[in-house]
Amino acid sequence: MPDKANTLIIGGGIIGLLTARELVKTGQSVTVLERNKGVGLESSWAGGGILSPLFPWRYPEAVNILSAYGHKKYPKLAADLFRATGVDPEYVRSGHLVLNTEEYDQAKKWSREFSRKVSYNQKAQFFSRINNKEIARIEPEVAENFLNA
Known part of the structure; x- marks a missing residue:
């Protein structure tokens, strides 16, 4: 893990990963913390509006x-x-x-x-x-x- 990052994102689900992607595209350095062994292994109840209710x-x-x-x-x-x-x-x-x-x-x-x-x-x-x-x-x-x- 890097010593410094402009942004720390807690959670490597769809919202966390897409947020990190957008921030990196603007030149930010980002660290994503995820409690599981890998990112993108779970989904929440609604996927940040990407999935339908x-x-x-x-x-x-x-x-x-x-x-x-x-x-x-x-x-x-x-x-x-x-x-x-x-x-x-x-x-x-x-x-x-x-x-x-x-x-x-x-x-x-x-x-x-x-x-x-x-x-x-x-x-x-x-x-x-x-x-x-x-x-x-x-x-x-x-x-x-x-x-x-």
Whole structure:
């Protein structure tokens, strides 16, 4: 470990490592402290807004806005990391499938309201209810256990 650093980051998860990366790009010297034997071995509940909340209608608006920002920026980040490291992050653009939710009305209301607030993907179909046949087309491994999504 170096004797001096401009910045000390505690935690070598996604947030700590990406923060360190950005600081190094500005010329800062950075030390990352991690309690595990290696960095990037765990993930927290939300990945700093890069991952989607499981049930976004249950979260405050600020969390959903951060998530939308992360979704907008993630494809470029994945490509940049692949170019810089040669490690393929295996980014695949996909949707959000919720199976048999009892919160259908809440989900639909959230989708309608939130789609107006963020415009990171105007082509996105923010909400639709699908039947077992459509589930089978999208996710064949789980289709037989669910009537709708």
